[in-house]
Amino acid sequence: MTLFESQTLQQDPPKCGQAFTQNTFQSTLEDRAGQKLKIRINDNRSTWVSIRWESDLTRVSLHRMFLEAPTNVMEELACYIRREHRTLSPTVKAFIEDNRRNLDYSWTVKPEALEHQGRWHNLLEIYDTVNREYFDGKVQLFITWFGEPDRRNKTRVSFGLYQDTLRLIKINRILDKPDVPSYLIGYVIYHEMLHYICPPYLNEVGRQQIHNNEFKKRETLFHQYDQAQQWIDDNKAMLFAN
Ligand SMILES: [Zn+2]
Known part of the structure; x- marks a missing residue:
């Protein structure tokens, strides 16, 4: 059972290669891939790499970060375009992860679209309390409810x-119930705030360490940590189907 999910990234600064112009990028990648490419550089935050192999040409859509890709990343990307790898190589993935961390699209969040007030709990009030208590009120993140209150998943x-x-922190509406104590929601918010405070890092074999040791250590500092764990244990029936 997964209680939390994270889409956070590691802390190391990106290793910057020499920046390409769009033209030099095109010719470099075509040289390495050994074919003509239709390249589109985008500033989209959901698709970092998208390749479509068509009969007459290959269409490549890449995030702007690739204009600063170092040689080894370009080489691996070219292998992928030549279809020598079936999936993106760890090197390319690590490059994306490294760079994603520095991307800030928080300006696209529309504050009026955030839902703080649930039927039973106000997220902003709980967030502010947690922020004051554990972070001197210094953390600045958005928060909103997501999902449906009665949507339950089997596993x-x-x-x-x-x-x-x-x-942006999103809290599942299945917790917006009168019998869910506000400290439990506070614990979930605290956990998500820790993803900002203790970002994941890549370990020596290139794996993302999300709930790393530092994270886990800090998580237990939540005052009602044991109580929250116990509550989750006791209320599985309410939270999960079956
Ligand atoms: Zn987590």
Whole structure:
């Protein structure tokens, strides 16, 4: 069962290669891929790499970050375009992860679209309390409810998630119930705030360490940590179907 999900990223600064212009990027990638390409550079935050192999040409859509890709990343990307790899290589993935961290799309969040007031709980009030108590009120993130109050999943549920490029915490409406104590929601919010405070990092084999040791250590500092764990344990029946 997954209680939390995260879309956060690691802390290391990106390794910047020499920046390409769009033209030099095109010729470099075509050289390495050994074919003509239709390249589109986008500033889209959901698609980092998209390749469509068509009969007459290959269409490549890449995030702007690739204009600063180092040689090894360009090489691996070219292998993928030549279809020598079936999936993106770890090097390219790590490059994307490294760079994503620095992307800030929080300006696209429309504050009026955020829903703080649930039927039973006000997220902003709980967030402010947690922020004051644990972070001196210094953390600045958005927060909103998501999902349906009665949507239950048989095997897993995310109580909360954190979208780092939006600086946005989302809390599942299944927790917006009168019998869910506000400290439990506070605990979930605290957990998501920790994703901002303790970002994941890549370990030596290139794996993302999301709930890393530092994260786990800080998580237990939540005053009602044991109580929250116990509550989750005791209320599985309410939260999960079956
Ligand atoms: Zn988490």
